[in-house]
């Protein structure tokens with residue numbers, strides 16, 4: 001084309017001819033600019049393609065979950081397990097009431113003898129400590145005593161033996177015995193010295209965490225008692241201990257007398273449940289058999305094919321015949337479910353009468369529950385018992401129709417499977433009974449941990465950002481900002497490690513402090529708890545929230561601050577009335593992105609949250625934070641490695657992943673919307 | 682016009698140094714001095730004075746205009762008057778003093794926050810807070826701790842009326858101030874400033890981002906305002922200076938060249954440099 005141009009435009013110079021031509025390097029007719037452009041464009045589309053593939057893969061695996069899950073639920077119903085679990089539920093509710101009331105009872109009975117019990121516990125603990133600290137010498141003493149016994153037996157044998165007395169052997173033995181006796185005396189003396197020394201050290205008095213301290217007077221007596229029990233190796237208790245035991249017993253007796261009626265009710269309740277438990281375990285065995293037959297039907301064709309294939313491939317006629325016979329044995333016919341469930345149907349009436357007795361006892365206990373209690377634990381557990389009573393009543397009421405109208409062949413919609421997943425209260429896997437895949441325990445764990453993390457991280461990160469951006473001087477800025485951003489560089493596994501080894505124990509110790517008892521959940525019994533995980537996650541979320549909040553504050557036009565100051569506002573008024581409100585949507589977006597970071601975090605929660613798959617006990621109120629929990633991310637990380645590809649369990653984990661994905665997506669989307677709004681201002 | 686102006690600039694820089702004159706306090710009439718600037722030097726960074734030996738009295742109830750080529754220090758001097766320059770850490774007055782209402786405002790005992798409540802400022806780029814119109818005007822009172830709705834309502838209405846904005850916004854007081862037009866936003870900023878009833882209002886090129894009609898409205902507003910406030914206005918618009926101001930001060934390279942009644946400065950300046958600058962404009 002340029003040639004023809006050249007022909008027609010003879011007059012123009014070479015330069016003019018080329019002025020509009022593409023210059024420089026070309027590649028398949030593309031200029032350098034185009035190549036770079038397509039390279040970058042290609043990378044961007046690759047990211048999008050991968051994202052689409054991930055979504056597709058997740059959706060495919062997860063979609064397969066519900067049909068499989070539905071089949072499992074159907075088997076659960078057909079085998080009568082569903083029915084058995086109704087009864088199990090009632091028993092469990094009963095047990096909760098009983099044990100709360102029981103704990104309350106003992107808390108009350110023991111309340112006046114706390115001091116004596118502490119002394120007795122201390123004496124046992126100190127004795128054990130002393131014995132373990134001087135174990136070597138005790139062994140030596142024992143060995144000496146054994147040897148002495150052996151020697152004496154030898155001597156007796158020698159004396160009783162017939163024939164002439166071997167004078168030299170006799171004198172040697174006597175000498176040995178004398179030596180051994182002398183040795184024992186020295187070992188005893190040494191031991192006594194050692195024990196006295198050990199008793200003077202703090203190590204011997206380490207009574208373990210959470211023990212009630214004892215007075216210094218009692219301490220001296222305990223010391224006496226320990227020495228007394230150690231020397232001589234007395235089988236009897238020191239008089240002080242005998243006295244203390246008696247006092248404790250007497251005081252307990254006095255309290256128990258006051259609550260005797262209550263105790264009787266408790267006992268009656270305990271025996272009322274026994275026949276119900278028997279019925280439950282009988283039915284459980286039957287249901288389990290039925291379930292096995294149902295499961296076996298599912299695998300039957302595969303098993304038969306395996307035998308047939310084996311017979312096909314072997315050359316040995318005997319072996320072949322055996323395998324064919326086994327193949328013939330495989331039952332493929334569906335089990336007669338009506339027959340299998342007959343015992344269950346016939347137990348309905350028995351259950352009704354048993355339940356009536358149980359209900360009557362529960363009612364009686366509820367009426368007999370003392371109005372108040374003297375101890376904190378007593379009050380708390382009475383309240384719990386009352387709460388569980390309410391749950392028991394509801395459960396019984398709800399179960400009545402379910403049990404009466406229960407049919408093993410009642411149809412089960414696909415939505416039931418969705419409901420059982422989203423609303424299921426149990427996540428039980430590898431169980432010999434039935435695997436439950438309920439999201440709630442994991443969801444509540446994730447939720448509680450995230451809430452704690454947010455409640456702690458947001459004020460901390462936002463105020464740090466406001467300070468650094470608005471109030472700090474240059475020097476502080478250059479120091480604080482990188483320091484906080486550095487937190488983000490700490491690998492989460494390292495934080496988890498720290499949480500297990502240092503933070504958890506520190507937190508537990510701190511929770512014992514007298515003046516911190518107003519914090520819900522304190523004192524804490526465990527190291528790995530929702531609180532621990534939440535606090536560590538808060539720490540992890542701080543850099544995200546801090547940086548984004550700082551950006552949002554930076555985006556506020558400087559002129560606004562100047563305007564405010566020119567109006568006579570102070571620096572603080574300017575910050576809180578103008579700058580922060582202007583940046584508020586950016587701050588909200590920062591918080592949401594921080595939340596996304598928290599809910600998706602895996603390593604820390606896996607290591608620190610305690611991994612207990614159970615909906616936390618909300619009767620504790622805000623104290624739930626002192627309990628362990630499991631999370632959606634944690635369960636995937638923990639269980640995905642040990643399940644078979646394509647199994648129901650595997651799919652269930654995928655489904656949990658999808659839920660996480662949806663939550664994160666929602667949070668990110670909301671954050672984006674808010675940011676978009678912010679840019680419009 | 683542009684070419685004439687730049688020619689003029691060149692001419693201006695050619696003026697020999699010795700021609701500098703410290704302004705006589707022209708105008709010297711009976712008017713009461715409200716701001717007394719006495720031999721002030723100012724530096725953003727130590728060693729380089731941006732203002733040099735500036736002495737100037739500003740009278741109560743008058744509009745004083747600061748004119749001069751870009752970079753001559755008009756805004757700097759204006760911001761010295763309400764101590765906005767305090768925000769720049771390295772900046773300080775290196776010589777002289779500024780008295781407002783008889784108080785040396787750079788005295789350590791003076792609280793700049795209190796000062797700014799009495800010396801309000803309107804900026805070149807209007808910047809309402811991203812709040813409602815009502816809250817924008819009430820801002821100054823709120824930060825002084827006034828919460829009573831009746832007082833706030835009254836002040837908001839009065840200030841908006843004063844700024845000639847009331848009729849335009851009275852039906853949407855609680856919608857965002859950012860939804861107004863540029864001219865309306867600038868008037869909103871003026872209403873916000875006068876709501877706290879300062880003694881003095883400093884205006885730094887308040888109309889330079891506005892169209893002629895909005896400019897006219899604001900100029901009209903300024904002439905009305907001077908009954909109650911003392912106004913200092915920086916402007917690059919010579920006509921504006923003649924229209925609104927009573928006195929004019931001409932700055933050049935950080936020095937005050939000449940100050941006097943506006944009519945005198947524009948019609949009969951003593952200094953050649955002033956004349957050059959002004960005639961460049963009128964070209």
Ligand SMILES: Nc1ncnc2c1ncn2[C@@H]1O[C@H](COP(=O)(O)OP(=O)(O)OP(=O)(O)O)[C@@H](O)[C@H]1O
Pocket residue numbers: 725726731750751752753754755756757758769
């Ligand atoms: N924050 C600052 N730091 C350092 N120097 C500054 C600062 N602000 C202004 N200056 C300098 O001070 C001098 C005067 O500036 P000023 O803003 O007062 O000029 P102006 O007369 O208002 O000009 P314009 O008409 O363009 O607004 C200029 O040389 C400018 O470069």
Ligand SMILES: [Mg+2]
Pocket residue numbers: 755756757885
């Ligand atoms: Mg300026």
